[in-house]
Amino acid sequence: MTPILSARDLRKSYGRVVAMDGVDFDLYPGEILGVIGDNGAGKSSMIRALAGALRPDSGEIRLNGEPVRFTSPMDARAKGIETVFQTLAMAPALTIVDNLFLGREYRKPGLRGSLFRMLDRGRMRAEARKHLSDLGLATIQNIDQVVETLSGGQRQGVAVARACAFGSRVVILDEPTAALGVKESRKVLDLIRDVRSRGISIVLISHNMPHVFEIADRVHIHRLGRRIAQVEPSQISMSDAVAIMTGAMQPPPNSISQEP
Amino acid sequence: MPSDTPQFEERGGWGQRVINFLHGNPTVIPLLVLVIGLAIFSMIVGKRFFHPFNLSLVLQQVTVIGMLALAQTLIILTAGIDLSVGAIMVLASVVMGQLALTYGWPPELALVAGIAAGGICGALNGLFITLLRLPPFIVTLGTWSIFNAVVQFWSGGQTIRQQEIAATAPILQWTGTAMQVGAARLTLGSILMLGLAVFLWYMLNRTAYGRHIYATGNDAEAARLSGINTRRVLFSVYLLAGGICGVAGWVLIGRIGAVSPLGGASANLDSITAVVIGGTSLFGGRGSILGTLIGALIVGFFRNGLALAGLDVLWQEFTIGCLIIMAVGFDQWLRRIAA
Numbered sequence: 001m002t003p004i005l006s007a008r009d010l011r012k013s014y015g016r017v018v019a020m021d022g023v024d025f026d027l028y029p030g031e032i033l034g035v036i037g038d039n040g041a042g043k044s045s046m047i048r049a050l051a052g053a054l055r056p057d058s059g060e061i062r063l064n065g066e067p068v069r070f071t072s073p074m075d076a077r078a079k080g081i082e083t084v085f086q087t088l089a090m091a092p093a094l095t096i097v098d099n100l101f102l103g104r105e106y107r108k109p110g111l112r113g114s115l116f117r118m119l120d121r122g123r124m125r126a127e128a129r130k131h132l133s134d135l136g137l138a139t140i141q142n143i144d145q146v147v148e149t150l151s152g153g154q155r156q157g158v159a160v161a162r163a164c165a166f167g168s169r170v171v172i173l174d175e176p177t178a179a180l181g182v183k184e185s186r187k188v189l190d191l192i193r194d195v196r197s198r199g200i201s202i203v204l205i206s207h208n209m210p211h212v213f214e215i216a217d218r219v220h221i222h223r224l225g226r227r228i229a230q231v232e233p234s235q236i237s238m239s240d241a242v243a244i245m246t247g248a249m250q251p252p253p254n255s256i257s258q259e260p
Numbered sequence: 261m262p263s264d265t266p267q268f269e270e271r272g273g274w275g276q277r278v279i280n281f282l283h284g285n286p287t288v289i290p291l292l293v294l295v296i297g298l299a300i301f302s303m304i305v306g307k308r309f310f311h312p313f314n315l316s317l318v319l320q321q322v323t324v325i326g327m328l329a330l331a332q333t334l335i336i337l338t339a340g341i342d343l344s345v346g347a348i349m350v351l352a353s354v355v356m357g358q359l360a361l362t363y364g365w366p367p368e369l370a371l372v373a374g375i376a377a378g379g380i381c382g383a384l385n386g387l388f389i390t391l392l393r394l395p396p397f398i399v400t401l402g403t404w405s406i407f408n409a410v411v412q413f414w415s416g417g418q419t420i421r422q423q424e425i426a427a428t429a430p431i432l433q434w435t436g437t438a439m440q441v442g443a444a445r446l447t448l449g450s451i452l453m454l455g456l457a458v459f460l461w462y463m464l465n466r467t468a469y470g471r472h473i474y475a476t477g478n479d480a481e482a483a484r485l486s487g488i489n490t491r492r493v494l495f496s497v498y499l500l501a502g503g504i505c506g507v508a509g510w511v512l513i514g515r516i517g518a519v520s521p522l523g524g525a526s527a528n529l530d531s532i533t534a535v536v537i538g539g540t541s542l543f544g545g546r547g548s549i550l551g552t553l554i555g556a557l558i559v560g561f562f563r564n565g566l567a568l569a570g571l572d573v574l575w576q577e578f579t580i581g582c583l584i585i586m587a588v589g590f591d592q593w594l595r596r597i598a599a
Contacts (some may be wrong), residue, residue, distance in 0.1 A: 085485060117469065
């Protein structure tokens with residue numbers, strides 16, 4: 001099976017600090033891949049490289065087996081890779097609709113759009129409503145509400161909806177539950193499963209082991225700037241995964257070449 | 261809807277709804293202040309206050325500052341500040357006057373050159389801020405001095421008198437042309453200012469560029485990650501604001517008739533006052549053109565009303581000061597409870 005998104009031997013260093021020391025990465029179609037690793041292990045650098053926000057010094061990224069080169073998050077986005085950054089990248093004083101379409105607004109057809117640059121608010125509203133209700137977020141009734149009046153879970157929901165709205169093949173979620181309470185975390189996890197059931201592959205970066213082990217199909221363990229193991233949550237205990245992650249335990253044999 | 265889909269409850273309650281409403285309609289508070297102010301002054305001053313002539317007089321008085329405040333609104337929406345707007349305006353008017361009268365340029369060309377000079381000044385601010393990444397406060401504090409020096413150098417500190425302009429370049433005074441509408445006197449400058457406000461309102465609310473201005477001021481990093489070229493947005497806003505200040509220079513000549521290198525000394529701060537009282541947040545991303553118009557009118561009507569009520573000028577300054585602090589306090593409160 002060809003991975004939908006893969007990387008081979010990514011390297012990046014800042015002076016003497018090595019952020020990526022030959023990273024390999026594989027994401028297969030339709031799966032939820034958990035990514036775990038200690039603070040400073042280089043997860044973020046890898047994710048930023050996959051999302052187009054960081055240019056690696058060397059190495060190769062492939063999308064559906066084709067080599068790609070991202071110079072900005074826009075490039076990755078154009079290829080169907082959407083990232084929900086931990087900060088959510090939303091403008092809190094703008095409305096839900098404005099945020100959903102920020103940076104890729106629709107303009108009215110004809111002269112009103114081309115000459116007067118008029119936004120097609122009706123179309124954006126209708127699509128925003130559809131995307132939110134597709135993900136079961138229809139209880140956010142007022143899509144003209146400004147984002148800062150939403151709860152943390154609702155904001156995360158809107159950010160996920162934005163990532164899914166643009167026909168993406170891959171959605172990368174960076175610590176989606178880190179700022180949320182128990183109840184809201186549960187809803188976001190349900191939301192992630194929901195997105196996967198629509199055929200989108202998901203990368204889930206999280207420090208929360210129970211969450212990762214609950215919904216990930218496979219887990220990528222990162223240590224000292226590279227992938228040290230790939231495991232299936234059903235084959236390994238949570239404490240062993242943490243032990244591998246921190247270097248207290250050797251990874252099981254053949255744990256790198258694993259396919260789903 | 262299937263029952264296993266995630267649900268998020270609306271955070272509710274009456275107080276929350278009021279806060280949400282104020283978030284979505286930040287102009288309500290300045291509007292309320294204006295209406296209450298008008299009511300109080302009409303009670304104290306009587307019929308004179310609402311006389312069309314008095315109302316149009318206030319509009320004339322706020323036209324120049326209103327114009328600068330429109331430019332200032334764009335900049336403050338990006339979380340910046342421009343201390344040089346008044347200096348740019350005076351510089352533009354001096355360029356117009358000098359080119360037309362001293363250098364004998366065709367008046368129309370001198371007019372265009374003056375507005376262009378405003379744009380160049382704005383572009384300079386924009387370059388320092390986006391390319392060198394210097395804070396707008398410092399950059400425009402510096403350029404304020406520089407533009408002032410250029411004005412003094414080029415004009416030799418001399419005023420170009422009204423009669424000379426009327427004889428050689430009457431087009432420069434065109435914005436001062438008044439139309440009698442009943443008992444009210446509307447100047448073309450006021451109409452130009454209102455027309456510009458409509459244009460900017462459209463730009464900010466109905467085009468993607470306008471949304472990008474808000475997003476850049478609200479959270480620059482988020483805007484960048486959403487694919488907005490924030491440096492280009494910032495630069496273009498300073499450029500546009502400079503151009504508007506150039507037009508304001510033309511309106512200034514129409515208002516005072518002459519070209520004076522000393523005009524607009526307090527205009528920088530007055531424009532910020534109008535923007536802040538109009539409910540636009542100094543932290544960026546929050547505010548509106550309509551609010552700024554109302555803010556400028558509040559300042560105008562309070563000054564006018566207090567003067568008609570026979571109070572000393574110092575009470576005007578006192579009241580405006582109180583309004584500024586109240587406006588900023590309210591903005592802070594609204595931001596804090598929403599977080």
